[in-house]
Amino acid sequence: MNAPLPPIEDLVACPHCDALHHLPSLGENERAFCARCGSLMVAPRARSFLQVLSLAFSAMILMAAAVFFPFLSISSHGFGHASSVFEVAMAFSDSWYAPLSLAVLMVIVALPALRFAGLIYTLWPLANGRPPWRHAAFVFRMVEESQPWSMAEIFVIGTAVALVKIGGLASISFGPAFWAFCCLIIVNVLKNAYMSKSAIWEAIGKG
Amino acid sequence: MSGPEIISATDAGLTGCTQCGKVWPAGTARCGRCGSHLHPVDIRSLQRVWAWWWAGLIFYIPANLFPMLRTSTMFGTQENTIAGGAVELAQHGDWAVALIILMASVLIPIAKFIAIAYLAFTVRVPGQRGGRHLMLYDVVEFIGRWSMIDVFVVAILSSLVQLGFVATIHPGPAAVAFALSVAFTMLSAQSFDPRLIWRVPPTPDPEQPAPQVTRET
Numbered sequence: 001m002n003a004p005l006p007p008i009e010d011l012v013a014c015p016h017c018d019a020l021h022h023l024p025s026l027g028e029n030e031r032a033f034c035a036r037c038g039s040l041m042v043a044p045r046a047r048s049f050l051q052v053l054s055l056a057f058s059a060m061i062l063m064a065a066a067v068f069f070p071f072l073s074i075s076s077h078g079f080g081h082a083s084s085v086f087e088v089a090m091a092f093s094d095s096w097y098a099p100l101s102l103a104v105l106m107v108i109v110a111l112p113a114l115r116f117a118g119l120i121y122t123l124w125p126l127a128n129g130r131p132p133w134r135h136a137a138f139v140f141r142m143v144e145e146s147q148p149w150s151m152a153e154i155f156v157i158g159t160a161v162a163l164v165k166i167g168g169l170a171s172i173s174f175g176p177a178f179w180a181f182c183c184l185i186i187v188n189v190l191k192n193a194y195m196s197k198s199a200i201w202e203a204i205g206k207g
Numbered sequence: 208m209s210g211p212e213i214i215s216a217t218d219a220g221l222t223g224c225t226q227c228g229k230v231w232p233a234g235t236a237r238c239g240r241c242g243s244h245l246h247p248v249d250i251r252s253l254q255r256v257w258a259w260w261w262a263g264l265i266f267y268i269p270a271n272l273f274p275m276l277r278t279s280t281m282f283g284t285q286e287n288t289i290a291g292g293a294v295e296l297a298q299h300g301d302w303a304v305a306l307i308i309l310m311a312s313v314l315i316p317i318a319k320f321i322a323i324a325y326l327a328f329t330v331r332v333p334g335q336r337g338g339r340h341l342m343l344y345d346v347v348e349f350i351g352r353w354s355m356i357d358v359f360v361v362a363i364l365s366s367l368v369q370l371g372f373v374a375t376i377h378p379g380p381a382a383v384a385f386a387l388s389v390a391f392t393m394l395s396a397q398s399f400d401p402r403l404i405w406r407v408p409p410t411p412d413p414e415q416p417a418p419q420v421t422r423e424t
């Protein structure tokens with residue numbers, strides 16, 4: 001190459017397109033986009049750790065409520081029935097497709113909860129200005145890599161579709177767990193808006 | 208400042224971490240910051256894309272042939288495939304819902320298979336393709352997980368509709384096949400390395416020997 005490269009510590013490669021960037025030092029509210037493909041590379045870091053941390057805590061509490069309270073109940077012609085989220089997942093359990101029940105439970109309850117717990121583990125010391133705890137890099141990497149498999153929001157939309165399918169067959173009422181799930185989705189959207197992946201990696205790298 | 212000014216980490220003899228973006232000398236095995244496995248931009252990674260793609264396609268066939276739901280009412284038992292359920296809704300006059308379900312569980316999975324295959328075929332030819340391919344990849348990655356909605360609907364219906372002789376709903380084998388098909392297609396999309404979109408033809412460079420040669424040391 002013609003021009004000498006800056007020191008390797010100051011370089012960043014876009015995870016999407018491999019374009020090499022010389023990392024500028026950004027101000028509090030500035031963000032950096034990839035010059036080639038336009039994906040976000042550095043998000044603003046202002047105040048983000050503490051906010052993400054408190055949102056992750058709220059999400060954990062909501063998830064506990066979502067698991068233990070009734071989710072939906074149905075009644076028709078004198079027959080009634082209530083289901084918790086756990087029972088919904090167990091719908092596949094009485095036949096050879098029992099493993100699917102386990103998978104559903106994983107993607108709608110266990111994985112979202114584990115991801116929030118991992119986020120708390122990563123951010124707790126960082127938000128207090130302390131060096132990261134042991135294995136924080138591994139934990140945060142797992143949190144990031146498992147993102148596509150965490151499907152709580154898809155489950156909530158699935159509820160709406162199921163209700164339409166039941167239609168006039170029976171009357172449905174929502175339990176506290178349903179509303180907890182809805183709040184969980186909102187909290188998760190807020191968390192994603194506040195979270196700066198690049199700032200967290202930088203903080204972990206320094207520790 | 209665009210176009211030829213931008214160089215790839217690979218061309219500079221470096222490997223970028225696809226998780227955290229940190230740059231390491233070519234040949235480094237693991238990212239020293241986040242610990243993720245570093246892999247160079249390599250056309251051979253498409254093999255994994257195709258392997259998962261075929262697995263997803265194979266399971267998509269029973270997912271459509273077998274019933275997704277078994278509904279028992281006072282009037283008898285009825286089995287619904289994915290498309291059959293949508294048709295039935297349309298017959299009841301729920302056109303909008305029928306269309307959404309048909310979109311989500313028939314059109315989108317098929318479009319996903321086509322989109323991944325298109326990406327995997329076109330990146331074989333090196334060159335700067337730019338943003339449109341990346342946009343297609345982002346759409347496939349984003350939308351892929353949403354197909355799982357059908358499996359959740361089956362789970363909700365079968366656990367909730369347990370109303371004695373009025374109506375009971377049980378899941379059918381297609382639910383398992385469909386879940387596997389969606390999971391495999393997601394893995395196929397995740398195996399696709401979007402950096403291939405910008406891959407430039409490998410130039411014979413004596414200072415940067417091919418990966419096979421460096422492995423001997």
Ligand SMILES: [Zn+2]
Nearest residue numbers: 014017034037
């Ligand atoms: Zn980029």
Ligand SMILES: [Zn+2]
Nearest residue numbers: 224227238241
């Ligand atoms: Zn890394």
